[in-house]
Amino acid sequence: MASKVKPAPQISIKPNATAGKLSQEVSDTAFNQLAESIRKKIGINEPVKGEELISHLEMACGEVNRLLRSSFGPKGFDKLIINPVNEIVVTSDGKTILEEIDILHPAVTTLKNLAKSMDKACGDGTKTAVILAAALIANGVKLIRNGVHPNTVVRGYRLALYKAYELLEYSCRPAKSYEEIYAVVLGAALGKGMQPGLAKELTHVVLRVVERLNCLSPEGYLDLNENIKILQKSGGPEVDYLEGLIMDESPARPDMTRNFNKPSLLILNYDLKFKSEYLSPKHDKIARDLEAAYSFRDKQKDILRGFADKIIGSGADVVFCEGNVDPRIEEVLARKGILLFKKLKLKDLEKLSKATGTQIMVISDELAPERLGRADSLEVIKKCHENFVFIRVQNQPIMSILIWEPVKYNLRKVEEAVDDALNSAAFLYRNKMIVTGGGGAEFDLSQMLRIYALTLEGKEQLSVLEYANALEEIPKALARNAGMNALDAMAEIAASYSRGEEARIDLSGKVRADAPFVYDLASIKKLAIVSATETACSMLRVDEIRLKK
Template identity: 25%
Template structure:
């Protein structure tokens, strides 16, 4: 019985709170393991594909970890953060999206027994952080080898080992050539700094039809555009190109403008003013004697007429990103006002301007550029699905090539580097004092998930293979790993399977940091819970009022 008007106090026992924290941690770990299980079969050359259907009825078939997780809809917040790490991995290094999820799931699974035994999450986290620091130093100092960027065969070999697990594996030689050629085309060296911007300056154009073997790198730009007037020239050798970011149309007044017409000649005068304005802007363009004009805005019929009379081809409504690429490819400058046009703004670096018809569409080619710092990859294939998957694979290959040229260091692939790091961590764990050595050892065991999954995915006897691999690494065979095609043990040095050290470092950092982040969570508060508690408070308030009465 409580005093009328008093607010009821809810007392939570210490046990209740701890139980809720443990329960949430268990749920988070379970969510991480579930996500990892979904894409575990997508690791390695014998990876299975996933068929994903979106709400609109579209179908995606892929074994790219990031592409799969992007299409999955999840409710659990911990699961969402697992999906986020695949995206992070893809944006940072462009490869290893499947590995990072599988590894993060295993790190979480290996932490579960310690939490059940009553070990505080902070102790586990401390051990995980220590293990991560040691892993980074082991990779950089003990296991990585330098790569000569001028050795094209070695570069191609590394890119090929990345492509080998993908759909484009059958055409890996072609894909490697395309990726390396594209990346080497766009390298910009300024003041000792090397810039490789794949996102902005490498465009992938997918054209259905023909065979995958017909794919190539165009040393220039290709746009899905046609000239604005049918009589304009469609083939020009060594064109002079002008790039504009302004409309070649009469600038209409704002909505507040009022025009008072008193005489019938006034209306004619208004039209004359429009004509004079368009004539003036076209005259400014004609003064620099271009052959082709690209603008991001519209071109009026009158402007087309003046440009046609001057023998100039015009293309309108070009995307800003495409305009930037054209500027890089033919050494032109984008101009915002036609009055500012100068000879130095005209691009003369292109060899050919041509309009071609492929299928039902017209494409504008700016090709045979002298020193293009932008390029277009033309992908051909039988269907849209094949082209989409090829594009995902090419993007991975481009990122690997970029990583190699920006930081030329390699580590052995095929699970060899994971086993080597695991072996060294196990040895170091023996020297640790206290209870922290057990979670530290758990990190070493979690690393074994990569070679184990490779063996599972190609149908090998997992226990026997892993035992043999551990024995190899115990006797100093640090480059021994699993052949993803057959499941047999091979020396990666002789087999020629290498991976960029940047990808591995990013994989380990992202996986362990995500595991640490999810282990730190001891409660999940959602908006719906809050609403429920408000409703409870309201009902309590009502009952208090009734007691008062």
């Protein structure tokens, strides 16, 4: 008998073509919007070459030059930048300004990379290098427009660089007195627009700190990031420093002892408390009656009491804990006169360990007295409604600088000024060669390069002359920002130069050849000139900019 059961009809499920098409269209639209946004930031929509390329270089370098020129020197103006997340940045630092502006043009990106490399190499001279590079590119573009081949411009620039480097080697001299070293570091601090009074105080502190570390560091090796801790706070203005470590931390309890002489220090990692009030954080164990719950709580107390007894038995006077600490342990330690700090940064604990010889341990380790660290003194001080712990450790290569700045938005500028001052001081102890600051060295080089250009034949002579013109952008920018007439200032410097005097532009907004002297580090000046020239030559050799599709 044949089966009467009919086979089930086959149902074919077709993909939703409309939904797939819509999803693809949305994806393409988002990609196109992103691509268009990037093209706007780059400023280029199609391949650029010839006269259009020259115009792009001239426009981009001119904008960067104008942007940094007004912020150059101790009298330079600040830039107030609001980034995409509405964070306000007030700065006159060249690298920071270039990083914050949202422009991806190849010429601007090249100048950004120049600023980063200068900052990484020596921590200073970024604006000098970028302003000089932008001026060299702009002057090279003028020559190219007048029929000079780009390779001829590059050859002339390299000849000028070799001669300028040779002249710098001849004109630099070693810093012989504290006043000359002080003038170099003060110029670096003032270059970020720091208040003169605070900058002078900071300069004295930086020189003492670097000189002391230079004596304590093995074989004269100095790592500013490892050997120096810097704190900036709103208040003051004032500068404190300590041979040891300053931490902006408060004791775990207000009733703890705050002063110790030659204390023993214990550093612990991880928490000293139970993270859950349950029998098991996984909730896989339960207390079936009240007696079991009380038993569990008593066991917790016994364990915590054991932790406290172990710390007390170690003989430590001060405990630094990276994690949180149970209040019951805090109470026991406070009764025994032991000072406790909790929830500390691991980086600070590593510095403290290095300075005091303390091993970073966990509570399960053997807390033997020989594994503890020692300090000469420890004091907790409250200042401007904030607690600070001063840990004095002599004859160890670690120092701390605490800077108080009245204006909150100036804290970043203070950080930049301290960084430049420390880098300049560290460079000075490696190489004490200095040159005239305040635009004096650049003006002298420009005058001697003009004489050198007369000895050349061919169109390279024009390139050397434009190189000299670019060097004069440095003293001109200093004069403008000091409120002087740039032409009058250049004429005064030229008159002093003709009399054989080392003239420069000082803080008073005058051209002076007598005290107070202004000096720059010769090593940073050389690096800035070499880096700027190489950057300009690489850009002038570009004949086309293409976008990758």
